[in-house]
Amino acid sequence: MYGKAFAPEYQGALGSLSVNSSLADVLVRATEQLRTAERHGTPREAARCSLAVAEAHRRLGNTGEAERAWKASYRTARGADDPAAMAWAAWSGGTLARQRGEMALARRLLALAAELGDRADDVLARGYALAGLAETGRIQGDYEAVDALHEQLLAEARERGESRHMVWALEGIAQMRRNTGAYDAALAMFEEAAAIAEKAEDHRGRAWALRGVADVLSVRDGDTERALALLTEAAALCRTMDLAGALAYNHKMRGNVLYRAGRYPEARTAYERARREFLAMGERRGEALARLGLVKTHARLGREPARTAADLDGLHRDLDAIGLRHARQLTDGARAELGLTPAIAAA
Template sequence: MYGKAFAPEYQGALTTLSVNSSLTEVLAAGTRQLREAERAGEHGEAARSGLAVAEAHRRLGQIGEADRAWKASYRAARAVGDQGAMAWALWSGGTLARQRGSFALARRLLGLAAEMGKRGGDVVVRGYSLAGLAETGRIQGDYEAVAQLHEQLLAEARRRGEARHTVWALEGIAQIHRQRGSYDSAYAMFEEAAAIAEGADDRRGHAWALRGLADIVSARDGDVERALALLSEAEAVCREMRLSSALAYNHKMRGNVLYRAGRYTEARDTYELALAEFREMSEPRGEALARLGLAKSLARLGRSRVETAAELEDLAGELDRIGLRHARQMVARAREELGLRDQAEVGPGRHAERTARGRAGLGDEAARRARAADRGVRAEVAR
C-alpha cells in the first residue's frame, strides 16, 4: 500500500537525497548546488537548493542561517514566479517560527504557504503546510480545533499512499489520544505508525513512533524496562542519523520513564542532559518541558519547597509566554503532586533572584553533562 518514504523538501538537483540522509550531507550538497545555481543565474534551481539548505540549518539548530536561507529561497522563487517554490520556502519559514516558539508567525506563514501551494497546484506543499498548521495547534494544546484537520490529512495521505505523511498524521493523532488519556487507541496508532515507517524505510518517523510507544508502555503498563529498551532502539537511530531534536525529546521521555519509576537521581541526570540539548538548539518548548521534569526530580531528591515553588511559578509564566496551554496544566498538576498548592508565593524580588540563580546553575551543570556525553550532533529540529 505504501511505497518507500521520500523527502519532498529535497528538490531540483537534490532529489537523489534520501529521507534518511544525514543533515551534514544535505547541507553540504545543498550549499554546493546553491552556489552553482547562483553563479549560473538559475533562480529556480537556487530556490529549490536553497530550501534544502534552509531545512538543514533549521534542523541543525542554526537559527540565523536558517532564517536567511528560507528568505533567500523565497526571493529566488519569486524572481521567476514559481509559486510552488515560494510556498515551500514559506513552509520552511513557518516551521522555523514554530520551532522558535513564535506560534502566531508560524500560523501566518504556514497559512500563506498552504494558499500559495493550492494556487500553484502543488498538493504536497499544501498538505505539508496544513500539517504544519495542525501540528502548531496540537503543540499549543488546541486539540478540539485541530483533531479534525489531523484526521483529514491522515485520510489524504492514506489515499495517496504517502508513507511519511501517514506516519506523521498517525503520530499526531496518537499524541492527542494520549493527552486525553486514551492509552489503548494511542498505542495502536503509534504501533501502526512504527510498522509503516519501518516498511517504508522512514527511520526518523520510526524513531518518533518508538518514543510514543515507550511513553504508553511506561504510563499505562508500568513496564519500565521495555520502555527503556524502546527508547534505546530509537536513540541508536537518532545518533546514527544525527537527529538531534528527536534525540533530545528521546532523552526527555527517558527522564519521564525514570521519574515514573521512582528512579529520581537517574531522571534528574537525564532531564539535565535533555535541557542542555534543547538550549543548544534554541527550542523553548522542549526546554520548558525538560525544566519541569527536572524541577520535579529535584523536589523528590530534597530540594526545598520554596525553591521548587519558585521554579514552577517561573515555568508557568514561561509556558504562558510561549503559548503552551496544556503544558501549563502540567505545571498545575506538578504543584498538586508535590503538595505545593497551598505554598505561599515567593516575593517578586526574591523569587527572581532564586529563579535566576537556579536556572544559571542548572544550565552550567546540564552543559557539562551534555559535553561529557560526546553526542557529536547539534540540533535537528524538525517535525
C-alpha cells in the same frame, strides 16, 4: 497501500536524496548545488537548494542559519515568480518558528504556505503546510480545533499512499489520545506508525513513533525496561541522521520514563542533558518541558517546597509566553503531584 518514504523538501538537483540521508551530508551537497545554481543564474534551482540548506540547518539545531536560508529561498522564489517554491520556503520558515516557540508567526507563515501551495496546485506543499498548522495547534493544546484536520490529512495520505504523512498524522493523533488518557488507542496508533515507517524505510518517522510507544508503555504499564530499550533504538536512528531535535526529545522522554520509575538521579541526568541540547538549538518549548522535569525531580530529591513552587511559577510564565494554552494545566498538575498548594490565578 503505500510506497517508500521520500523527502519532497529535497527538490531539483537534490531530488535523489533519501529521507534518511545524514543531515550533515545534505547540508554539504545542498550548499554545493546552491553555489552552482547561483553561478549558472538559475534562480528556481537556487530556491530549491536554499530550502534544503534551511531544512538541514533547522534539524541540526542551527536556527540562525536556517532562518537566513529559508528567507533566501523565499526571496529567490518570489523573484522567479515560482509560487510552489515560495510555498515550500514559507513552510520551512513556519516550521522553524514553531521550533523556536514563536507560535503566532508559525501560524502566519504556514497559512501563507498553504495558500501558495493551493495557488501553485502543489498538493504536497499544501498538505505539508496544513499539517504544520495542525501540529502547531496540537502543540499548543488546542485539540478540538485540530483533531479533525489531523484525521482529514491522515485520510488523504492513505488515499495517496504517502507513507511519511501517514506516519506523521498517526503520531499526531496518537499524541492527542495519549494526552487525554486514551492509552490503548494511542498505543495502537503509535505501533501502526512505527510499523509503516519501518516498511517504508522512514527512519525519522520510526524514531518518533518508537518514542511514543515507549511513553505509553511507561505511563500505562510501568514497563520501564521495555520503554528504555525502545528509546535506545530510536536514539540510534536519530544519531544516524544527525537529528538533533528528535534526539533531544528522546532524552527528555528518557527522563520522563526514569522519573516515573522513581529513578530520580538518573532522571535528573537525562533532563539536564536534554535541556542543554534544547538550549543549544533555541528550542524554547523543549527546554521548558525539560526544565519542568528537572523541577519535579529536584523536588523528589529533597528541594524545599517554596523553591519548587517559585520554579513552577516561573515555568508557567515561560510556557504561557510561548503560547502553550495548557501551561496552567502542566504546572498545576506538577503542583498536585508534589503536594503543593495550587497557584493563585492572575486577575
